[in-house]
Amino acid sequence: MAEGIKIIKGNIVFTPSFGQLEVFESSFILIEGKTVKGIYRELPAEYTNMAVTDYQNTLIIPGFVDLHFHAPQFANKGLGLDLELLPWLERYTFPEEAKYTNIAYAQAVYKQVVTELWKWGTTRVACFGTIHKAATAKLLELLALAGLGGYVGKVNMDRNSPDILIETTEQSLTDTEDYIKATVDRYELVKPIITPRFVPTCSPELMTGIAKLAQKYNLPVQSHLSENAGEIAWVKKLHPECQNYASVYHQFGLFGQQPTVMAHCIYNDDAEIALMAKSKVHVAHCPYSNNNLASGIAPIRKHLDNGIAVGLGSDVAGGHEVSIARVMTMAIQVSKLKWLATDKSEKFFTIPEVFYLATKGGGSFFGKVGSFEAGYEFDALVIDDSSLEVSACNQYSVEDRLSRFIYIGDYHNIVARYVAGAKIEQPQL
Template sequence: MEENRKIIKGNIAFTPRFGKLEVRENSFIVIEGKQVKGIYCELPAEYKNISVTDYQDALIIPGLVDLHFHAPQFANRGLGFDLELLPWLEGYTFPEEAKFINAAYAQEVYKKVVTELWKWGTTRVVLFGTIHKEATAKLMELLAQAGLGGYVGKVNMDRNSPDILIETTEQSLTATEDYIKDTVDRYQLVKPILTPRFVPTCTPELMAGIAKLAKKYNLPVQSHLSENAGEIAWVKELHPECQNYASVYHKFGLFGQQPTIMAHCVYNDDTEIELMAKSKVYVAHCPYSNNNLASGIAPVRKYIDNGIIVGLGTDVAGGHEVSMAKVMAMAVQVSKLKWLATDKKEKFFTIPEVFYMATKGGGSFFGKVGSFEDGYEFDALVIDDSCLEVSAYNRYSIEERLSRFLYIGDYKNIVARYIAGAKIEQPQF
């Protein structure tokens, strides 16, 4: 049994509840297999013969979870931000994604994506691929090879798309089912996810078919919802029979019938919010992307107050940062603008609140992930923030140190990464 156990020591911080930062200074975490078995100020006698990895004054926090990342757009980070969403897709995104028909190019880009995820401390991630089955399977393989956890989706598009990125409905569904069969049981920590790009690029027949596949293979779903005013108007033109954007997905079985993530959700009305809460739909809040593409500021506090689970996403390449720490900081910043825009009615977020979103909130999509409570899978980052100290006279609290890491730290502060109980070294591709 001892060889299946490990113990690490340091300054432990996690959020068992939204907004509640629990701190255990100079304490021990006992891990058995994949799971946390307890946190102790002093080790019980039964653990005395197990060696301890002592990280001394470092912070030990849960691994960071990114609920929305477009892996094939990685090369486009920082490009086209003088445009809004729809012209940006046409001018930058679709031409880049078309390149992934080339397997060698896909592998080159995806190696960099996975390495960057590891570098910045993302331990679990939900990824969009492209329509290309082989390239998307390679992305999944590389993610698993690196020891990271995630869901990877082959994108579905059968209308309103460039010829080079469009499939027939039958082609899209057949290729998607082949992709599922090839990958669903291949890796322990990486699984497929059904990925209709968004309503404008998916016919009713395709959406209904994707929903059937999700149910048949018991797989989750990811897509986009109400990111941009022009997009919402387009959906209304395509589906005048539906009350709103969310009801289109719901009509075709893609809105909580299986575990579902909807990215952005900037402009959802009260009827949609009620449906989202009832359907247990997750929101992937992507503040960098919403800023860069002038989409708007999502009413995230309202979602949480209505019982909707909100995680955070980088939304590469609409977002230019891979770092979830920076996304947390930006989520606080844009919430302050929302506070002002709502006449100071919608409270801005605190560090413990966004920390929860990036750990236990988003992590719950993967099960018991994102916390150090007993029975949770041990995903963790060890943060050496000593270089951020200004003077020996400054004595920061653990919460203050966490805040400083989010705002002014970087990947060099992350000295160890653990996923599902295993220490993960830098990928060697």
């Protein structure tokens, strides 16, 4: 085999544009190093003598991207979901995150987190850590050891936070820069990301300071925006000088000045949406969390229609599912409720559309990720869906098989995983 070339065969499915499903049945995908070289129904002559990994009648799809995941909240999955956002944070989330001063505890939980992400087919993830730089660096290390790609943020909080989980402004900035210096060039596929928890817990001085760090080290930014009505009212009280929630981030240099992803975005007004589009801010749509915490149904179709890039987020532990396939199905279901609530004016999502959000839509935050177009990094899942068949006599299209896997499949159906051209086995952490 030519050095650096892999050839994989199967039923190849991906979405080069929103809602457009490309299917290459029984075809070959060539990977050169980390990236896709091309897809061929018949191998070109120069490759016919090379070894082929033949996955036969499986589906080969891009790896799933999770744009919003709170790794330290993993232990809280399924807890406190009778509450709304702010009391849920106070009663469950903040006490759990305070435990991450203990690096042994953090390592034990984060090993499970990384294994679960691998298991459910998440190949790229944007993670929140905690305020603790050592624990957050450990999460980044474990993701890298597992071969996954991602961003991991040390959370910033210097106001309106419990005593067990608050920093001084100076400490927050110093620890954040220490964390960045220790990790920014350490791994190829996992990098730090600037992570103000949200406006209520970050003073103007802190937001100004971390924005300078984002620019100094050329790092992206992640946070929350317009998730809950009480949260929005709180932000308005803290920053009456600003037109809206988004403009608070913007005035401090945390809203598109560097690549930025904001989770939820349920209650954006037209001015915010215009600013998001102009600033090229990504949206992480988290339907499970929005349901569980009674936050609302995000107007994702409106964001897309305004040219805003959208991906999906599990939002563990506001969301109780790690599986992005299950997040896809929930995104469809809530969009149908939105369709009904808007007198059928805002169209609900289809499988090809949410498949795009789960792959190329979210992957765009990482660069050329989430598709099998030439030049894209080869992140892939190989899906054996034979166990989902009801009868051997049934003959389903590849499109129908993809839909069936997304709705009723699970991690048992994922028989191989690739990230940036490398096959990754179950993590031994």
